[in-house]
Amino acid sequence: MTMKFIIKAALAVAVFAMGVHQFAQAADPTPVKLQGLRGGTPLNQDNLPEGSRQERDGAPKDRDFVQQPPLVPHTTAGYQITKNFNKCMDCHAWQKTKESGATKVSVTHFRTREGVEVDNIAPRRYFCTQCHVPQTDAKPLVENTFQRARGLQ
Ligand code: HEC
Ligand code: HEC
Numbered sequence: 729m730t731m732k733f734i735i736k737a738a739l740a741v742a743v744f745a746m747g748v749h750q751f752a753q754a755a756d757p758t759p760v761k762l763q764g765l766r767g768g769t770p771l772n773q774d775n776l777p778e779g780s781r782q783e784r785d786g787a788p789k790d791r792d793f794v795q796q797p798p799l800v801p802h803t804t805a806g807y808q809i810t811k812n813f814n815k816c817m818d819c820h821a822w823q824k825t826k827e828s829g830a831t832k833v834s835v836t837h838f839r840t841r842e843g844v845e846v847d848n849i850a851p852r853r854y855f856c857t858q859c860h861v862p863q864t865d866a867k868p869l870v871e872n873t874f875q876r877a878r879g880l881q
Pocket of ligand 2: 796798814816817831832833835836837853855856857858859
């Protein structure tokens with residue numbers, strides 16, 4: 729027997745043993761209780777839709793951490809953001825804020841990802857609702873223990 733053969737044989741035995749071990753685990757009869765966001769509802773059934781509504785317009789909300797994109801304190805129903813038109817900028821563009829009373833988009837929104845300062849909203853900041861989300865009265869799906877950053881408490 730060559731050394732090479734011995735090593736190969738030992739490897740084969742090890743791989744076989746691992747296979748048997750895995751098989752034994754897969755055959756473990758204790759069922760795993762899966763709990764998804766849809767609760768215990770079986771996959772072939774649907775939960776009844778729970779109506780939720782966007783909160784009414786209010787004052788800007790306190791932030792939970794310093795770098796947080798501020799939450800949208802007003803409804804955004806029907807506010808379209810397309811290639812040619814951005815409803816949010818109708819009020820939040822620097823030119824529009826005097827009339828609309830909205831907060832100006834911050835200067836960080838005029839910097840491209842390469843760090844170049846531009847004179848209009850940067851492409852990576854164009855789709856506002858990627859980061860700024862309106863609030864609804866929906867019940868939280870899971871318990872949440874998040875606490876506001878210490879510096880903002
Ligand atoms: C019709 C005008 C109007 C439009 C359109 C509009 N907003 Fe506003 N928004 C406001 C006003 C006014 C405020 C400030 C309310 C205040 O200060 O009391 C505001 C506040 C905000 C704030 C909070 C700023 C802060 O400092 O906390 C965010 C974020 C925001 N809007 C995002 C958006 C996004 C995203 C859109 C598009 C989906 C949008 N807004 C469209 C008028 C508008
Ligand atoms: C990639 C995430 C992102 C996108 C997209 C984005 N924002 Fe922001 N926005 C932020 C963050 C983070 C802040 C807070 C830090 C800062 O001012 O840069 C902010 C701050 C703001 C503020 C508050 C400024 C202030 O002086 O307090 C307004 C208003 C705002 N954004 C509006 C908009 C609008 C309107 C759009 C779309 C044209 C938009 N944002 C797109 C992340 C984003």
